[in-house]
Amino acid sequence: MKEIKVLGSGCRNCEVTANAIALAAQEAGVQIALQKVTDIAEIMGYGVMSTPGVVVDGELVHAGSVPGPDQVRAWVRD
DSSP states (O other): EEEEEEESOOHHHHHHHHHHHHHHHHHHHHOEEEEEOOHHHHHHTTTOOOOOOOEETTTTEEESSSOOOHHHHHHHHO
């Protein structure tokens, strides 16, 4: 099971990102552990200066914008 974290303050873009990841996982039939991280210290620990950020299995894979559908599908598949 993949562990995916969405880093951000809970803004609209962060919610859109989290929802897109959940939907992509559901469509792919893949189980994920999706966590929303709003703690600024933890977000900064990943080096994210602009949210939303996405961490997959401990590795920062995206930051600063809403990811595209193809990116999201790749994260839940790989």
